[in-house]
Amino acid sequence: MTDSAFRALQVDKTGQGVSLGIREMTVEELPEGELLVKVAYSGVNFKDGLASMPESKTVRSYPMVLGIDLSGTVVSSADPRYKEGDEILVTGYALGTGHFGGYSELARVPADWAVPVPEGLTPKDVMALGTAGFTAALSIQRLEDNGLRPGQGPVLVTGATGGVGTAAVSMLAGLGYEVAASTGKSSEHAYLRGLGASEVLPREALAAEDGKPLRREQWSAAVDPVGGASLPYVLGTVRYGGSVALSGLTGGGAFPATVYPFILRGVNLLGIDSVYCPEGLRRKLWERLAGDLKPRSLGDMIQREITLEEVPAALGDILAGRMRGRVVVRL
Known part of the structure; x- marks a missing residue:
């Protein structure tokens, strides 16, 4: 060479x-x-x-x-x-x-x-976070911009063993939120609790095969990098005025939906795009990733x-x- x-x-x-x-x-x-x-x-x-x-x-x-x-x-x-x-x-x-x-x-x-x-992170650290960690941070920022605060109830994280999911679980727990993590991998429950999840749900628990648009209110908000068939269930179980930060499509790009969560419970569906995030917000979030959003278990x-x-x-x-x-x- x-x-x-x-x-x-x-x-x-x-x-x-x-x-x-x-x-x-x-x-x-x-x-x-x-x-x-x-x-x-x-x-x-x-x-x-x-x-x-x-x-x-x-x-x-x-x-x-x-x-x-x-x-x-x-x-x-x-x-x-x-x-x-x-x-x-x-x-x-x-x-x-x-x-x-x-x-x-x-x-x-x-x-x-x-x-x-940023000071406090190394080149390896920032790639341990990468697009996935940045997307999780942007999701949390948008949820907080829409009123989310610790103590309002559990925050659901779907696809919790993926890159966005693991980062979101750890960040939310570090901020003092109660975190409910959903995964299709039964072998990873202990891992998710180690990241800070207080509750772990099987993926099947988010199924909504009967098509009901609204269910018992459970989550103050949700971080959803999955999308697809589970999204209607998530929207239908978020508490009044809560938000869902949607960033991914590992569960598929299409989902069936009704207007009811939006017009009867005031639920917000927040689109999360980390690709073209403006420079000012991008730099702010990387500073937060070196500070209050830095996962305690980054390694x-x-x-x-x-x-x-x-x-x-x-x-x-x-x-x-x-x-x-x-x-x-x-x-």
Whole structure:
């Protein structure tokens, strides 16, 4: 490997579908951007898994270096806000979908996408959080903006063993909220209680096969990265004036709904988009992630640390629902 060459995990279209593999690249092949970054860590997200699929609608152009998160050190900067040696992180925007991403030893990114690694967190810490942790933080911020406070009753977290779910359980518990965690994995109840959940529900408990639009009020709010068929049950069990922060579709992109939770109980359905979150709010949330939102068990959220060669298998695991917490990629 030459001084200007580096390794990256790239997906490309072929006549048979897509190919996914590590290839050697040069700096000249990187897209435009003010910051050249030596990548230290990335993470494995559900969106990364979707981007690796043959029928993916996530990737905008091919070939593409995957990885929607990265952290690392600035090698060179054409922007006065950053200098060589600065530690930065990038999540969201077009990273790993329309702009070469974090599964790469070097990356070039727009300076407007970068956030300084906040004091109190390391480059590995911020990727233990990554898009999943940032999405959980944004969900909690939006719920609090709509009136949620500790002591109002339990907050439900669906998909609680996933990246967003584990982060949300730990953050909410650390803030003093009573947390009810839902999971389809019976073997993970002790793990969720260790993160701070006071109650663990099986996924089946959120089924609403009889189609009732309203049920007994249970939750002061909900963090829902699942969507799909369980969302009507969640909406129908949130207390009067409560909110549901919806950020994902691991349970499917469509759901049956009625107007009743909204017009009879004043329930709010809050859409959570972490990809294009405005810069000011983005920086505020990363400061909170280094402060009051920092999970007490941040290290425990990392299921394992893997190399670039192990990423394809990990993408298969996350798509199949075999992953708990966060998998961090060490570049």
